[in-house]
Amino acid sequence: MLGLIARRLIQLPVIIFVVYTVTFVLAWLVPGNPLESPDGRRPDQAVVDAMLAQYKLDDPVAFYFDYLGKATGISYVFGDAPYPFDLGPSLSHSDWTVNEILAAGLPASISLGLAAILIALVLGLLAGVIGGLKPNTPLDAGTQVLAVVGISLPTFVIGAILLILFAVKLRLFPIGGWGDLQHLVLPAFALSLPFAAYIARLTRFGMIDEMRKDYIRTARAKGLPEHRVALGHALRNAFLPVLSYLGPATAIAMTGSFVVEKVFAVPGIGRNFVDAVMAKDITLIMGVVLVYSTLLVLFNLIVDVLYSWIDPRISL
Amino acid sequence: MLKILLPILILAGLIGLVVSLDDERPRADVVLVHGTDLFTLDPQKMSYLHDLRASRAIYETLATIRPDGSVGPAAAESWEISEDGTRYVFHLRDGLKFSNGDPVTAEDFKYAWRRAILPDTAATYSSLFMDIAGAEAFFEWRSDLLALRTDPDLRDEMVADGAFSPVDADAILAEDEKASHRRTLERFDAMVGIDAIDDRTLVVDLERPLLYFLDLAAFGTFSPVHRPTLEAATTLEPDSGRIKEDRGWTKPGRLVGNGPFELTRWRYQRDCRFERNSHYWNTANVPSDSIEAIVIEDPNTAIMAFEAGEADWLPDVLADFRADMIEQRIAYETRHRTAIDAAIETGREIDEILASLPAPSSGERRNIHSVDAFGTDFFHVNCRELLANGDRNPFADPRVRRAIALTIDKQALVERVTRLNERTSGSFVPAGSIPGYQPPAGLPFDPERGRAQLDAAGWKLASDGVRRNADGEPFPTLEILFSTGSPRYKDLSLALRDMWRRELGIPCEIGGRPGNEYRAQLENGNFMVARGGWYGDYGDPTTFLDLNRTDDGNNHRGYSNPAYDDLLERAAIEPDPERRMRLLEEAEVILVEQDLPILPICTYVTLYMYEPGRLTGLTKHPRLDQNPARWAIRP
Numbered sequence: 001m002l003g004l005i006a007r008r009l010i011q012l013p014v015i016i017f018v019v020y021t022v023t024f025v026l027a028w029l030v031p032g033n034p035l036e037s038p039d040g041r042r043p044d045q046a047v048v049d050a051m052l053a054q055y056k057l058d059d060p061v062a063f064y065f066d067y068l069g070k071a072t073g074i075s076y077v078f079g080d081a082p083y084p085f086d087l088g089p090s091l092s093h094s095d096w097t098v099n100e101i102l103a104a105g106l107p108a109s110i111s112l113g114l115a116a117i118l119i120a121l122v123l124g125l126l127a128g129v130i131g132g133l134k135p136n137t138p139l140d141a142g143t144q145v146l147a148v149v150g151i152s153l154p155t156f157v158i159g160a161i162l163l164i165l166f167a168v169k170l171r172l173f174p175i176g177g178w179g180d181l182q183h184l185v186l187p188a189f190a191l192s193l194p195f196a197a198y199i200a201r202l203t204r205f206g207m208i209d210e211m212r213k214d215y216i217r218t219a220r221a222k223g224l225p226e227h228r229v230a231l232g233h234a235l236r237n238a239f240l241p242v243l244s245y246l247g248p249a250t251a252i253a254m255t256g257s258f259v260v261e262k263v264f265a266v267p268g269i270g271r272n273f274v275d276a277v278m279a280k281d282i283t284l285i286m287g288v289v290l291v292y293s294t295l296l297v298l299f300n301l302i303v304d305v306l307y308s309w310i311d312p313r314i315s316l
Numbered sequence: 317m318l319k320i321l322l323p324i325l326i327l328a329g330l331i332g333l334v335v336s337l338d339d340e341r342p343r344a345d346v347v348l349v350h351g352t353d354l355f356t357l358d359p360q361k362m363s364y365l366h367d368l369r370a371s372r373a374i375y376e377t378l379a380t381i382r383p384d385g386s387v388g389p390a391a392a393e394s395w396e397i398s399e400d401g402t403r404y405v406f407h408l409r410d411g412l413k414f415s416n417g418d419p420v421t422a423e424d425f426k427y428a429w430r431r432a433i434l435p436d437t438a439a440t441y442s443s444l445f446m447d448i449a450g451a452e453a454f455f456e457w458r459s460d461l462l463a464l465r466t467d468p469d470l471r472d473e474m475v476a477d478g479a480f481s482p483v484d485a486d487a488i489l490a491e492d493e494k495a496s497h498r499r500t501l502e503r504f505d506a507m508v509g510i511d512a513i514d515d516r517t518l519v520v521d522l523e524r525p526l527l528y529f530l531d532l533a534a535f536g537t538f539s540p541v542h543r544p545t546l547e548a549a550t551t552l553e554p555d556s557g558r559i560k561e562d563r564g565w566t567k568p569g570r571l572v573g574n575g576p577f578e579l580t581r582w583r584y585q586r587d588c589r590f591e592r593n594s595h596y597w598n599t600a601n602v603p604s605d606s607i608e609a610i611v612i613e614d615p616n617t618a619i620m621a622f623e624a625g626e627a628d629w630l631p632d633v634l635a636d637f638r639a640d641m642i643e644q645r646i647a648y649e650t651r652h653r654t655a656i657d658a659a660i661e662t663g664r665e666i667d668e669i670l671a672s673l674p675a676p677s678s679g680e681r682r683n684i685h686s687v688d689a690f691g692t693d694f695f696h697v698n699c700r701e702l703l704a705n706g707d708r709n710p711f712a713d714p715r716v717r718r719a720i721a722l723t724i725d726k727q728a729l730v731e732r733v734t735r736l737n738e739r740t741s742g743s744f745v746p747a748g749s750i751p752g753y754q755p756p757a758g759l760p761f762d763p764e765r766g767r768a769q770l771d772a773a774g775w776k777l778a779s780d781g782v783r784r785n786a787d788g789e790p791f792p793t794l795e796i797l798f799s800t801g802s803p804r805y806k807d808l809s810l811a812l813r814d815m816w817r818r819e820l821g822i823p824c825e826i827g828g829r830p831g832n833e834y835r836a837q838l839e840n841g842n843f844m845v846a847r848g849g850w851y852g853d854y855g856d857p858t859t860f861l862d863l864n865r866t867d868d869g870n871n872h873r874g875y876s877n878p879a880y881d882d883l884l885e886r887a888a889i890e891p892d893p894e895r896r897m898r899l900l901e902e903a904e905v906i907l908v909e910q911d912l913p914i915l916p917i918c919t920y921v922t923l924y925m926y927e928p929g930r931l932t933g934l935t936k937h938p939r940l941d942q943n944p945a946r947w948a949i950r951p
Contacts, residue, residue, distance in 0.1 A: 030832065121324055
């Protein structure tokens, strides 16, 4: 297992480097000028040139290596940068560095994503186990229908419905924003539904499959109560596909929540990413992509480790 | 089971760990909603409307725009203007202080204005400073100096161009960054007409009589900055000597301003809080103790936040159903028509009248307000001889441009397409927005005349129903370029397409592009007709009319008429305000009645959402220069 972890950690910089290069080329090729206001205000050409020189945007190759050096900390080691992992100034929000923007948004995005996965796990496992233990009953059909609805309803619709119902009409939660657990509930719930639905289906199929197997018959023959048979034995194996789904799902929930962040005014990273692409804010695009890809690789690694821990038959 | 519960427990623990313990503060007196965060609080770098509005909270300019659109004193208590209109002497108030108690002096204004002019700052609005004597020459000198120090190989070339004498060039290359910086400051003092005679007197010399310079002096980018703060944030880049500023100086705790409020919190894409600056000279007349701007990007969520009482003012309602909200407001006013008309007779203000009426019933509302903005919605027409693909451009002929202008039914557009009932406009400068200026009426909706213009241009209807020129070539397909993202421009483009197909019988299509692609095509002249839009910056017609000068950076239309340029030139040096306005009016007649490089549609409106009678202190003058020092909530 240590070998796997070491191997993955060695692969990490290579993956990140490839992602960096591809993203840089794409971001550079996007038409537009990051230093221009979207309402079409265009400073004189002399000022535009001065801006480009200020941010070293007049030379892509120099920019590429300069940014690489600062972002990786190599420049810091050689004393050319004030601190390691300097992702540069944001081009469109010139008062902020990309590091500050990520530091401001990551806690919100991470806790929102984790909360959503948590809710999804609870809801999904519950619905999946119920459906899996009593397949083809009205109860099963009910949970199945809910799961289909959860997958197919777009989050902005669910978000708006939740807001109107629980925030505007019932006044149980604030409209939007961030700060405490109250702010977390509605967006996390809205974000969790598609994941919950998928987990429910994975669990249901897993349970139906496992409950037919020989070891379950053995467990029953031993006289174990049915709930221990189902939860202690069958679920443990039915959970494995859920677990492997959990790695990418957590990464997606933490990073791909820009619709939910927008609807619920959560100050996360997701919407920065979209805004950055629209504004061709190259440094911010690069910063967000680097952080995201690192997270994605790490989460897949964590899941692989958990996998072998839950199922000792899998050796890494 | 435990092994399955464990990941769940770990997740729950992580959330508890990550959810930051927040420093909640009591709700501010006035809460407004921004669709996106402030871009910068560095006054010299501002260009966005909401940034400039925030500058009014934390900085104070020499002059201010009063609620009626006129210019009044602010940090300066008085000023004198020389007879020829080229020298302005500002007298600062006695005892002005920054938010940290330091005195505000004329030198602080000079320092800030110098920042705006320096190419190192690369300020979007540096052009507003370029009418100050010597500013443009200094900008060029400094740009050359930076270029030379960045790349010494340019020396011979620059000497040959006359940018520097050989002696100067060698001296510039030989000295270190500090000496280069000193040279720059000395050069500025010698070249540029901004002088701090003493702590309270600022003398500004202009290149030409600038009748609206007071208006500029009231613009946010002319705000002063606190020198010690900026100097502490400044470093000189090795070699080039370019002035670099640590961008962190605009954060709470570091930012020092001279405005009615001080910045106490700014969380990225989240909120921005301003609290009373007790050192402000006029703080006794500032009704609110705190102002907060919260960021809600989703337009529907913003309205819900307002309805739930979490915000007092939405400065820009963008929800898709906003036209329906306007209809609800009209329904409310219609029901109370007689009472409202009677109250207006007595000279009462509309918000007050609305507040005194019974509450709206369902299907009605009184908290949406459509106000005219200082901007014009228009379409660009490419005036170049050739299109980007090399084909001949039929719109190079002004008669063809007049033909498409004459066949736009603007009233139908604002009533049935945008549904916001904006004021239709035949001129580029919004009517009634600038005292003393009467924009021309422009061209009417007259399809008959439009067809005649097209015939006169040689595009006659052939027997097969196609418009062809003398060579028998068919009229090329007119493509209307617009930016996708907001339905407004797609809807307008579709309606124009139908009008031109129907009235002129020319083939017409629409072409939507994402914002940045649209902009690139516009700037490269790769279009025939494209959506436009422009908001004025200062209270003078040239803030619009300059856009159509032959060499203007925003002249994306490739329009060039020596007669037009000449009128603007003459107006620029005309010291008599009355005669100057007549020259500008004459120029605009060429623009909107003869040449039509732009097709004006309507005056933009901004939709405000606030409870009338509750939030006070908002002006409805088209300049919409909202000053937080006037905002108040009435209980």
